[in-house]
Amino acid sequence: MQIQAGSGPLPREGDMDAEALRRYGHLFVDWIADYMRDIQSYPVLAQVKPGDIRQALPSIPPAHGEEMEHILADVERVIMPGITHWNSGNFMAYFGVTSSGPCILADMLTGAFNVSRMLWKTSPAATELEQVTLDWLRQMLGLPGPLFGMIHHNSAIANALAAAREMVPGLHVRQKGLAGRKEMPRLRFYASEEAHSSVEKAAILLGLGQESLRKIETDADYCMNVEALDQAIREDLRSGWWPFAVIATVGTTSTTSVDPVEQIADMCERYGLWLHVDAAYAGAAAIMPEMRWILRGCERADSLAINPHKWLFTSFSCSVFYTRRPQALRSAFSLTPDYLQNNEGHSGQALNLMDYDASLPHGFPALKLWMTLRYFGQDGLVNNIAAHCRLxxxxxxxxxxxxxxxxxxxxxxxxxxxxxxxxxxxxxxxxxxxxxxxxxxxxxxxxxxxxxxxxxxxxxxxxxxxxxxxxxxxxxxxxxxxxxxxxxxxxxxxxxxxxxxxxxxxxxxxxxxxxxxxxxxxxxxxx
Missing domain, CATH: 3.90.1150.10 (Aspartate Aminotransferase, domain 1)
Known part of the structure; x- marks a missing residue:
């Protein structure tokens, strides 16, 4: 679409008025619709060199307001050459993703509402819609209820490990921390050598250190070797480590292998370890009845993550985290300062989701998932995922x-x-x-x-x-x-x-x- 730039600086006081928003909204929606229609015609990988975008932009900030036509013209001139088109059907790197039409429209509404669902009362709709939508998804995946669910920016492995650490008897990391405690045992958790790098980053973030993660060898199918896991746990117990969690993967990043979750669950029950299942990519496939087997054993997991922004056609920052033990999350993260004191959370009738997460504030991520699930329906999701598998x-x-x-x-x-x-x-x-x-x-x-x-x-x-x-x-x-x-x-x-x-x-x-x-x-x- 050709954008005609306006002329002259504009004094700004107050927000864009309703009629201007309407006019520019039509302009931008038309631009987005044309972009999505023609997206296959763009080179899928950005055709620029490092520094090209920076050099095309002014080095000083704008002193005066500019017309939106001029700004959108610069999107075409400066930004578009530096876009790698993740929404293109020719994008088949990493994990192919889509921000679908209903999701794009939902993101517009989310920007308009601009809410945070930290407390129930700061946005009751955001909190309650999230609970309903995640229960819909649970049913679509064939998981048994009840499960407590939340949406995170990403797969929340750090949250799972924090909750698991909080459940270690006598550790009291929340109150006493890790540093300088001579009585503190060396904590150990386990994942396969094919697990996502976010697992190791979570260890760094939580102060456990990279050495706390023991990577378990995989078999010929790139799945976690359960006998090797058992041997590693026994070795660590003899050496003075304190094992506390295992992360199994359903759909590893490199090969999409499925770890034997049922056998790993047996091992976790034997040693009293928290089991987290990372099903970020492949978990969505369980929407197809014939693929329900991939989540077999996940009903015994303490926590489970699935990313709709990978294969359920929502934009990024939509990762679903389920747990059977929400009180462990609350024990790890609940903290209410004076300025966030409230009555609703004590009544048992309302959830304050900030009590189950370290991040604050959090927006309205459920809206795009809710609109996407409604637009496609389970049959539409099944048809699209099945088509991808056929291709x-x-x-x-x-x-x-x-x-x-x-x-x-x-x-x-x-x-x-x-x-x-x-x-x-x-x-x-x-x-x-x-x-x-x-x-x-x-x-x-x-x-x-x-x-x-x-x-x-x-x-x-x-x-x-x-x-x-x-x-x-x-x-x-x-x-x-x-x-x-x-x-x-x-x-x-x-x-x-x-x-x-x-x-x-x-x-x-x-x-x-x-x-x-x-x-x-x-x-x-x-x-």
């Missing part, structure tokens, strides 16, 4: 049929872990360098955006589908870009890298079936 399986078949790519782990949900592996190239360092260069070429092209990880030391490409705008056309583009990048890299490989395939390569159809044979000097493949 991932289709891409996996293309990889499996290809003579120059290989699948590194089974595709469980909507993330595909793979790499290029031309025949005759067996040196792992060379393969790592080749895959890194292929990924850099693909992302630099701007047509698609993928990410990487390492699995058992191997450089791994990741294609993550989770955006409502990702269709077969977008994964076909990604496949074509990968093959083109590999073809260019193969042409630049030094002759000392001998033994590479010079034979026949397959051209893949949309169905993933090999249809045409080409010479080694031809195309590496196409949709």
């Amino acid at each position: 991932a399986r289709q891409f996996s078949r293309w990889v499996e049929f290809s003579p120059t790519f290989e699948l590194l782990v089974p595709t469980r949900f909507s993330v595909v872990c793979f790499r290029t592996h031309p025949a005759g190239m067996h040196n792992e360092e060379q393969l790592d360098r080749l895959n890194e260069r292929v990924l850099n070429r693909v992302n630099a092209g701007g047509r698609t955006f993928l990410s990487s990880s390492r699995l058992k030391g191997r450089y791994t490409l990741r294609l993550a589908i989770g955006n409502l705008r990702t269709t077969e056309a977008e994964i076909c583009v990604a496949w074509e870009e990968l093959q083109k990048a590999l073809r260019l890299e193969m042409g630049s490989i030094p002759s000392s890298w001998s033994g590479l395939r010079q034979g026949r390569l397959h051209l893949l159809s949309f169905s993933g079936e090999p249809t045409t044979a080409l010479s080694g000097s031809g195309s590496i493949g196409s949709c």
